[in-house]
Amino acid sequence: MATEAPLAVARGVSGLSMFAAFVLKEAKHVLRDRRSLLILLGLPIVMMTLFGFALSNEVKNTNFVVLDRAPDASTLGLTGRISESNYFTFAGRVQSEAEINDRFRRGDARLAVVFPADFEHDLRHLGHAQIRLVADASDPNTASTVSNYAAAIVAQYQAELAEGSVGPGAIAVETRMLYNPQLKSSYMFVPGVMTLILMLLGAMMTSVSIVREKERGTMEVLLVSPMNPLILIIGKAVPYLVLCLIDVLIILLLSYGLLDLPGGANLPLLIAESLLFILTTLTLGLVISNLVQQQQTAMFVSLVGLLMPSLVFSGFMFPIENMPLPLRVISHLVPTRWFYLIASNVMIKHLGFAAVIQPTLILAGMTLVLLFIAWRTFKQRL
Amino acid sequence: MTEWVIEAENLTRRFGAFTAVDAINLKVAAGEIFGFLGANGAGKTTAMRIFCGLLEPSSGRATVAGFDAMTQSEQIKQRIGYMSQKFSLYGKLTVKQNIRFFAGIYGLSRREVKQKTGEIVERLGLTTAADTLVDELPLGWKQRISFAVATVHQPKVVFLDEPTGGVDPIVRRQFWDMIFEASSRGVTVFVTTHYMDEAEYCDRVSIMVDGAVAAMGKPAELCAEYGVASVEEVFVALARKATRHGD
Incomplete structure (x- = not known):
């Protein structure tokens, strides 16, 4: 057939131009x-x-309240230290455990730091004292992050107080987060x-x-x-x-x-x-x-x-x-x-x-x- | 000697237990306008899809432009144009862009594409609408552009599947003027339609009933054979015998 040849030739050349037309x-x-x-x-x-x-699952500027039955130099120092950090904002003092509950329910605080009445006394004379961190665990991830941060600040404060006087057997834990040192999410x-x-x-x-x-x-x-x-x-x-x-x-x-x-x-x-x-x-x-x-x-x-x-x-x-x-x-x-x-x-x-x-x-x-x-x-x- | 451009011999297509096209035989000569009539569901579209290489026949033989529809569909594709029942231009492209695109995928050279685009726009009187999105044009215009696009590569045969659905008689007549013009240039036209006045425009028609060709011939001959005045009456007489019902 006479039309065969030109069509066949045209076909080979046109593959690319068909592609171009399509794209x-x-x-x-x-x-x-x-x-x-x-x-x-x-x-x-x-x-x-x-x-x-x-x-971001980072915790920043978490409101915290303080229940401090006998404010003194140590409790004020520690409270100040926590509020200075980027992670926390001081949201006032409360007078009772019930009030902590109240603040959590209203949602204007997620952490409470509770000092016992004889905190300074125990610290000075017994060499050890206790504080309690109360976190709002309705969001468990945030609660554990927040209390870990607070605990770390307390530990650091304690280490500074005991500067040079670390006795035998004291283990200082230093945690390093590789690849993402600031735990920035x-x-x-x-x-x-x-x-x-x-x-x-x-x-x-x-x-x-x-x-x-x-x-x-x-x-x-x-x-x-x-x-x-x-x-x-x-x-x-x-x-x-x-x-x-x-x-x-x-x-x-x-x-x-x-x-x-x-x-x-x-x-x-x-x-x-x-x-x-x-x-x-x-x-x-x-x-x-x-x-x-x-x-x-x-x-x-x-x-x-x-x-x-x-x-x-x-x-x-x-x-x-x-x-x-x-x-x-x-x-x-x-x-x-x-x-x-x-x-x-x-x-x-x-x-x-x-x-x-x-x-x-x-x-x-x-x-x-x-x-x-x-x-x-x-x-x-x- | 007559050159047969489309031939079907006992062409059959089954879908499972259903026989959509049942051993049809037909021959269409070069340059003819052939009307492929039948009620909805009679098997017209299926038969047409076999001729275009979109479906394989279950048995029997079909040749288009001298090539076997089963084994040589690539050669057939270069020699046919097809306008589907669904309106098939790109609505989000302009008239010009559509023509250029289809000319491009039919393998025309860049020079030919340019020349053809200008030609078609002028022939259709679309100079002012050439840069309009196809979606914004009336249906009748879209149909005429579709036809122009289907024949842009100067095919031997053009298959039209209900090309004039949904438009008024005047617009349909304009469309048929394009068909006559193509036919006068030697293009074979194979067209399905629901409109019986259009059947009268065809050189020959076949009427399909339940997957088989029930009658075939020149419109005037068919009318004489059935002793009626119009193809419509022939169609109704035959369609009454149908057992299958369309959708």
Whole structure:
């Protein structure tokens, strides 16, 4: 047939321009869809700010009250010492145990320091005295943090009083928190938040955008066209890959600029690992889009089906070591677990590639398996 | 000798126990406007999807532009245009962007894309609306743009699945003027429709009942054969015998 030759020639050249046309169209869609764009770029900013500042599990400026039946130099000194610290704010004196209860119930104090009447006397003459710390344990985590801080201040005060007179057998405990010396939680959240954001956006955005084409009927037209379905798949992934990388950059900028994450991490390694994880989430989105027919379903599956396990099994919120065996086994199948491990090792512990080879290989393996599943489930013929 | 552009021999498609298309035979000549009629659920869309390579036949044979629909769907795809029943342009892109995109994925060179885009915009009288989002246009315009897009790569055959649903007779007539124009350039048009006045515009029609072709021929011949005045009456006479009911 006479028309054979020109068509065949044209085809080889046009693969690239088809791809260009597709990516261009996809990019226009992303840029025009202000709402999605807002989610894509706003989510990391909102989450970083929330986790970094508002949801910090650090305890600062906790109100405390003092029940002091016989104020004297020692009790006043210790009270002063506690109120000077960043962690506590002096919220007045109370006269009875009942009043402590009252203040706790009203919520305007979370800790009470109770001095016995003979505090100074015991301290001077017996060499030891007792004080009681009463904490509002309706929030157990805060209560234990708060009482630990107060106890530490008391111990320090005591050590100063006994300067030079530490007898044999006295053990001074010095605790050092490695990698996060000030126990600042704000940047501890960074690897976790990054993991969640990439998982959510990568999987949800790709799956929704592919399923949208199915729903609108444009998918049919694309499949009838001579365009290779591989172009469709890669063309869908490229814009979201770029957007996810922008998100990674936003997160890094906020971490170093705003949350004072200590520098020294291997950033090229971190970005390369993020790229790998983004590929994992995009392929996951692809698999979802092959299995569902409606945008709503795609969104639901990504949110409930991915976000929940990602949150629970990443080790970011709940320690995996404390889980029962079946859950620990399941956690191995969750990609976020491995990326969280990589991200926290690289960002917080400043480890190099050698330390994250194993999770990297696991993540790469998962991506290949998902890619295979995506390929097998892709229905070129509807 | 007549060049047959679409041929079906005992073409059958089953979904489980349900036979959507039941051993149909038909031939469509080059340049013909072929009306593929039938009640809802008669199997029109299924048959059309087989011709377009979107579905595989369960048995029988279909060839389009000389290529086998089962094994050579890639060659077929380069020679056909398709306009689906669902309105299928990108609503969030402008008219120009849509034309450029579809021309691009049909493999036209950049120069051709540019030239074609200008041509279509002018031919449809859309110069002022060229940069409007497709979502903001009336349905009739969208349908005409869809048709222009489906024929942008000068296919041998264009498949139209209920292209004029939901618009008034004047707009439908405008659409058919585009079909006549394409046909005069030698494009074969294979069209399904619900509107029996449109059936009269076709060179030949077939009427499907329960997955099988119940009648086929020129509209005038069919009317004579059934002793009625219009294709509509032929259709009603045949559709009454149907046991299957559409959705």
